[in-house]
Amino acid sequence: MRSGDVALRLSAVFAVAGFIIMAAGVYEIDRREKSSSETVTANVREIEQRVRILNEQFRILSDQYATQIATNERRLQSLDNQIQALELRLNDLENHLRVRR
Numbered sequence: 001m002r003s004g005d006v007a008l009r010l011s012a013v014f015a016v017a018g019f020i021i022m023a024a025g026v027y028e029i030d031r032r033e034k035s036s037s038e039t040v041t042a043n044v045r046e047i048e049q050r051v052r053i054l055n056e057q058f059r060i061l062s063d064q065y066a067t068q069i070a071t072n073e074r075r076l077q078s079l080d081n082q083i084q085a086l087e088l089r090l091n092d093l094e095n096h097l098r099v100r101r
Helices: 002-100
Strands: none
Touching: none
């Protein structure tokens, strides 16, 4: 009977130890899942922040590009007007030279 008692107590100890190990495992899995979801949430927030920053940088660069294009178009128009004025002046000078000859 003593060996039966010892076996019963030993099996109770193993059952309690198994329950504790199982509970600790469930707790660890739950903690990892929460950690994983918290990590995922943090990563998503970080990615969203980077996307916002890149979007803002893109907007700024796009505005700068549009401003530069508008400036270049104004300069080209000015140069075109100057070329037309020079061509008219050249024609006038050529006509004046023909008349003199």
